[in-house]
Amino acid sequence: MGWTEDELEELWRLTHLSDLIDALSYINILRSASLDDQYSRMLSDETRYRLKHPLHEPEDLGDPDIQLCMELFFSNISESAYKSVCNAIKRRHPNTEVYSPYVIKRKVEELSGVEPLRSDMCLNTCMAFTGHNAELTACIRCHEPRYDAKRSRVAKKNIPQQTFVTLPIGPQLQALYRNPRQAQRMRYRETKTNRVFHRINIEGRQIDVYEDIFDGDQYIQAVRDGRIRPGDPVLMFSIDGAQLYECKQSDCWIYIWVVFDHAPDARYKKKYVLPGAVIPGPRKPKNLDSFLFPGFHHLAAIQRDGLGIWDASTDVEYTSHPFFFIGTADGPGMALLCGLAGHHGRKGCRLLCGFPGRHTQRSGHYYPAIYRPNFRSNVQGSMHDDFDINNLPPAGSDDYHANVERLSRCRTVGEYEEMRKETGITKPSIFIGFADNRVLRVPFCFGSDCMHVWSFNVGDEMVPLWMGTFASKGGDDPTQWPWAVLIDKDAWTRHGALVADATPFLPNSFDKPPRNIAERMHSGYKAWEWILYLYYICPALLLGVLPEPYFSHFCRLVRSVRILGQYKITREQLEDARTNLLRFVDDFEKLYVNSRPERLHFVRPWLHTLTHLVGETENKGPPICSSQWTMERMIGSLGREIRSQSSPYANLSQRATLRCQMNALSVMYDFLDQDTPQDTIPKGAIIPCAGYVLLPKRDSTPTPVGQVEGQAIYLGMRERNIPVAQRPRVLKWSRLRLPNGQVARSLWKESMMTRRTRMSRNVKIQINRSIRFAEVYYYFQAGDNKTFALVSLYGTPNEQIYQQSLGTVIACPYRGNADLRVIEITDIKSVVAMVLHKFPTYDVPLFYMIERPGLDIALLTGDGDVLADSDVDSM
Template sequence: MGYTDEDLEELWRKAELADIIDSYEYINLIRNASLADRFSTSTLSPEALDRLKNPRRGPPPLADADLELSMKMFFTNITEDAYAQIAQAIRQREPNVKVYTHHQVKKHIENLSGVEPIWSDMCINSCVGYTGKNFDLEKCPRCFEPRYDPVQSRIAKKKVPQQRFVTLLLGLQLQSFFATLEHAELMQYRVLKTEQNLHRVDVEGRPIEVFEDVFNGKQYLDAVRRGDIKPGDPVLMFSIDGAQLYASKQSDVWIYIWVIFDVPPSHRYKKAYVLPGAVIPGPRKPKHLESFLFPGFHHLSAIQRDGLGLWDPRLDTTYISHPYLHIGTADGPGMAFLCGLSGHHGRMACRLLCGTPGRHPDGSGHYYPMLQQPTFPPGLIVPNSMHEDLDVRTLPKAGDGDYNTIIERITECRTNAQYESVRRDTGITRPCIFLGLPRDHLLPVPHCFGSDCMHLWTFNVGDELIPLWHGEFSVKAPDSRNGWTWGALMDKDEWAKHGQLVANATPFLPGSFDRPPRNPAEKIHSGYKAWEYYLYLYGICTSILFGVLEDRFYKNFVELVGAVRILGQFRITLQQLDEAQEKIYNFVEGFEREYVDRLPERIHFVRPWIHVLTHHVEETKNKGPPICSSQWTMERMIGSLGQELRSHQSPYANLAQRAVLRSQMNALSKMYTFLGVEDPVNKLPMGSLDLGNGYVLLPKREKSPKNVSTAAGIAIHLAMEERGIESVRRPRILKWARLRLPNGQVARSVFKEATMNVARGIRMARNIKITLENETRFAEVQYYFQADEDQTFALVSLYSQHDEHLYRESLGTSIACEYHGERELRVIPVEDIKSVVALVLHKFPHKETPSFYLIEKPGLEIAVLTGVGHDELAEIDDDAT
């Protein structure tokens, strides 16, 4: 019918009340799900249904040795044509080798992995999926487009759907985690950590004082105590997000994944252990999300109720498990879809349902979580915006709203007017699909919803603060940008200078810092990534904005930075949480005071993310560190699947196929060692030397010892004398170029980087954080060497102590040092090196000469936990000699 987006929006708006009825019908179908009902038996083969209850006892045998070769070739991510050409070349060269056809090996992979994709028809306009109550429909109930393509169906002489989406069922993928002893033992991580935490709290009577995983969270421990989570029950996170495949054209696609908390964090967030759940094509976003989630959630409910069969190779026994859904997360708009909220402009917009009301400007229906009462003109009454000031320190906690009572009110609505009133007062538009899952296998709604720190700390913060400073943020009369005293970057030249300072930092950022932020003056509107925002806001801005932003706005910003740096860690102490909470309070109060000043025309400055930030500390105590259940994992999944696209004419179908292959490959890699995923952290290049405790010397290395400079010779001689090691005043040293640290980073040296091709965009990795005489210092590595086989050292040049004035004024968020070169040479054991850091050259306004400001990898654990690669594999190629 050729509907425009505007036509579809009108149709979908009229269907809002129908959405509530549809949602309940889907929830009831999920509530009564079974592996024996029509939705299971019509989509899964009898073999798969049987395997869900009676799992394989170990990997199935391969048909023959030649299948191994074909599978290896299949998973190299080459096109079908390329596969056929290589297969033909092998047959001609080795006629005795059986090379399976692409189709044959694909069928073997599906059978061996046990992962059967579920393909479901959907509306061509993404209104609904033909699942559940829509299973037998012939046309879309919203836009009335036909389900099947009339032309293609006539040609094929069978019904050909206009569009399909794929679901990859959780249970079939979960069983692969128990295929071998090695992976079954990995799955015991959660049980062991839980036992330790419960013993500490319930037996020893000591509180949790360090939060380093979801198992430290109060809500998880309470669920274990209730018996909802048992030792053999996998604990899950559901994560969904929309993705833009191409920057230049409409290409929205929605993806969801499952994360298994039972696996250690060192493995949990890597792509071999993250389970694809579904790929829902665009280019429009799904309108009735429940119909697209139905196949996956129906299956989850079925295995929660009927049980999922798992084989434990440790005991050579089979048992029935009941997976537990602990956290569901999405970005802001996605969360509104997922949990049935009115969206971020609703009066009760908090996605964690705390019940804090918003305010709206006169004449606008958009609400904002402004705490202070605006100073409306005398005599003007703005309904729902005149309540007294709210104290950020006494706001309701997440989940304080009575969700079940609100849902009952929604169901009693019979007219659009009633519905609009309830939606405005409660912030809920329809019941959440999670309500269909068994209550004892789910953290209750809304507590099960995550806070999505990734989008908040990056896109949300960056999309507001940068436009405010740059003068791009929307302005409403009688307000004028001319009065924005915070607009230090409004001048065109100042903005260009700021952008260049960001770009200038790139050579100083080690490769292990991943993607460097591009020049925001040129690229911030060109697909700026979450990680770019993270490094830009929390690494670079605290230094380059010092003396640029007026002091009160700068202080407000660094309060936010300090809080995020704490919450972005994997290991957070109670004391640090208290510090972060105070910084958040200071930021929120200061933001309204300094930027909004009770002006009605600035109500829209107080965006929802500012309110959500207030819940982060309490949610950390409930669910563990935010990064453990964030969207970082989804971000990496979207990126890695997007990189595998091989067909840009049909990207959605190709992306769905890549997701299917990813899930099958993940399953097979846990069964067969020849497909095992190598851990780059444990992969050592030729010529490396393992020093133990996670330290490894990496090539290059000089072929023979050589004389060192006079200053270096003195430093080495004194250090060796101090340690009782025989040495001459000017020793001959065999230099090593690089050192891999226990955290996976590679620390290079001047000896290494002085020989590298600068034109290739080499990024400096020779600056390190060290412990020297029980004090944290920063240094530049000259080279590494061994005094004997048991003792390895680094010759370093110490940077000065940090600038105390800058440190104090930035509330500890900016550290700057001066470089001393050969004047401060020291010899340190390599064990004193803690991490690779960036030290970026910059001229601060209060200093006469340039110095170097520090950037530690923001939340170093984020990269480890989300599967971001380290830089050593690229360096192996550099150092092939």
């Protein structure tokens, strides 16, 4: 006999009430976690002893044969390839001892100290049999048996149907200090913290530039309170679904740890990102706390008991207490981590500001609308007054802990339902299981997820609105939407072609270029493609296409995201972003919704999230420092290492485990370190000045140059009092590596390439505090081995386009030989894209400039010059 609808609804409610009880149970265990309790005994006695009494000097491998095999093993080749190479070595050098992959794996685990924890889980990914659920023999949700009956009978012991792997963070953190050079790197946070407090306490200055989490109010306060101390690693937790195969939904979950003690140029590299767990799919975990428990219990235990650290750079052993700074995930993932109502709940804000949503009649979905729609009748729960966009409640306005206490006292389903709706909390977050002095207070430990918001969330709404394909209700005709400028199929096709046409102009340092969105939007368009498309290409393509006031409205978002996407944000820029973001959110409702109830669903949660981003920057530093980009790259990196298509989950777990162990050993043993030292340069290159490297190819001998080029070089050298012939001969160099890591090529080099290439010869330069854009012809040396570049300056940016786009489109005419200049290579600040485009109403095609996201952005002054933001602030 089947379930009736009423019975199913009641069962759903009872399940959610049991989730509350389950969450409280996990939290209570975490609060008393210890390295000596029953849950820590999943680790071997030796590993638990090492956590309190760290090994000092790494074991001397001695035997060169095992070093050879480990180096070979670390080259990331398959086991069959490893065996083939070992056999070849054995044939050539019979006296060489080669070791099997099994022996090397055991040696790697022994030396690294990283011991994986394997836990049983439901075959349908409902829950893991951990914590207080460790003794269950069947899933409490789907009732799937825990053990495989057939295999268990054969083996005469319980064989789980599915398991997942957790990689404890303690041994991985200890490894980061067991090499003098690496231990020194781990003091970056301490150095930066001292500088911040010197500026605040000694110089009496407030934070005027946000460069890292250390400039955020929450970190500064935690240090003042003594919750973060020197030697305590500061951690970020990040979790996301992983799509192992293209054109499939996320079919497993991975979480990682990022260590903020490393400098930004190191902490996000895969060598220093610490894998935490791999949770097999194919379904999304229903009880995420149960899967997080092994790793979180381990962290809570070393926070409580202390983690033994031996600092190889000072030969000092001490006890540290890692600090949980922030946890990030995408929207659905954050709902599970936070224990809050879904994004369509009445109070759906992940930062617990208490902002109440609104809904239409006969709909249980709430939307974070600032203005009350013109309802025809009273809609209970949606009739509250309009909000002032400049006085929205800040993050943490609701008393989270008091509300959790009220929720935990619920004893009936009715009480629970009423309290859940009132507070927006479905269950307490597992984060409150950590000791109060070892974690940022909820909700400040929750991330704002700028990556998903800026890319997928914005793109999934704004583009369908322009296309006229966004869901319409109540007779609202999309063909009458004034903003639906891409509703015509031919217009959409042309728009997509223009996006694809930009690819040759985008340097390789810009990573993956956006594909033709008209063809690829629904087939795996990546977050990075969305960023480049929405915030760097769209403003130019929509100028003259998207009518006012919709175009300038969109440009407010573009301007703000470019600012908040930098690694360095000034106080003035932050205020600029605040003004434009709030104006964007406010005007969105006025322009697109216009108080019409049938358009209330236009007000998606990401719009409300935008109102918190500036405050989150003040609290936790630039959003990009604690974003999901690191998680995105880790998923791609591990996914590429999968060797077995028949058992991808098991293989992915093995690769993650091996990644942890190899990372640990690579920081302990210099001979396994695959990183190229910063002071090494390719063969044939030279370092003309600090941070800049001239790279081959180059001419073998000086050659004469054309008349126009020669005249420009002659005048440039005469200005610098360097003697040179009127028709000079120069030794041309083709490429220049900049201090930011970008490689600027030259017209001389790229014109010789036969295959299609992406231009990397356009640069942003600074001359006498003014920023200009130029095309590099080539590099050369003159005088006392000083290095110069011959460049063609682009013309003055079009002021009208700049003003129309609120400063988001800088479009310049190309001048070629008409304006050649000689500049010093130190004048070159970054590689940029100059994309050819025919703007409507302009007769001559112009080149619009795109800077790589994350780098300092350029702004125009009123007289047509361009100034770098840092220059504007210092004037």
